[in-house]
Amino acid sequence: MSDENTPARPATARAWLREHSELGVCVLLLVLGVRVLTDALTMSVDITQRGPVGPRTVPVAVGIGLLAVAVLLAVDVLRGGRGEAEAGEDVDLDEPADRRTVALLTGVFLAFAVLIGPLGFPISGALLFWGSAYALGSRHFDRDPLIAAGLSLVTYFVFDNLLGVPLPGGPLMGVL
Numbered sequence: 001m002s003d004e005n006t007p008a009r010p011a012t013a014r015a016w017l018r019e020h021s022e023l024g025v026c027v028l029l030l031v032l033g034v035r036v037l038t039d040a041l042t043m044s045v046d047i048t049q050r051g052p053v054g055p056r057t058v059p060v061a062v063g064i065g066l067l068a069v070a071v072l073l074a075v076d077v078l079r080g081g082r083g084e085a086e087a088g089e090d091v092d093l094d095e096p097a098d099r100r101t102v103a104l105l106t107g108v109f110l111a112f113a114v115l116i117g118p119l120g121f122p123i124s125g126a127l128l129f130w131g132s133a134y135a136l137g138s139r140h141f142d143r144d145p146l147i148a149a150g151l152s153l154v155t156y157f158v159f160d161n162l163l164g165v166p167l168p169g170g171p172l173m174g175v176l
Helices: 013-019 023-042 057-078 099-135 144-162
Strands: none
Touching (some): 023 057
């Protein structure tokens, strides 16, 4: 006998899978986590290894994180957890897309890709950060270039000196 307050059980396997469709995301995260871990643990690191933290550290952490999220999400779904329906953003769907911003960001990224070789990361990175801030609406012409240059230099030093990931220095190679 079924009580009115008791939810009806799905009659078929297809209905059960429809009720638990979030398990597909769990499977995707699980496969992705296994793939990341497999690649990380089989990569050759003899030349690039410097100290205890090497090029395997972040991929292994990401792979373990993906596996953990997959398992936790699967447990939640099997216990009856459901994702909330999209409440919608405060977006007017009748308005056209902001093609100018997309075009500016695309141009900034392409310019960065072209300029990183001849100018090096510190200069091209500063142009990337400054151009991205401009494309996204910042109009602080006195402050933004300084922040972009500082962020680019910090990023360069962290990757090049602390993490051992060589980035092109360009004309500033001798200065930095």
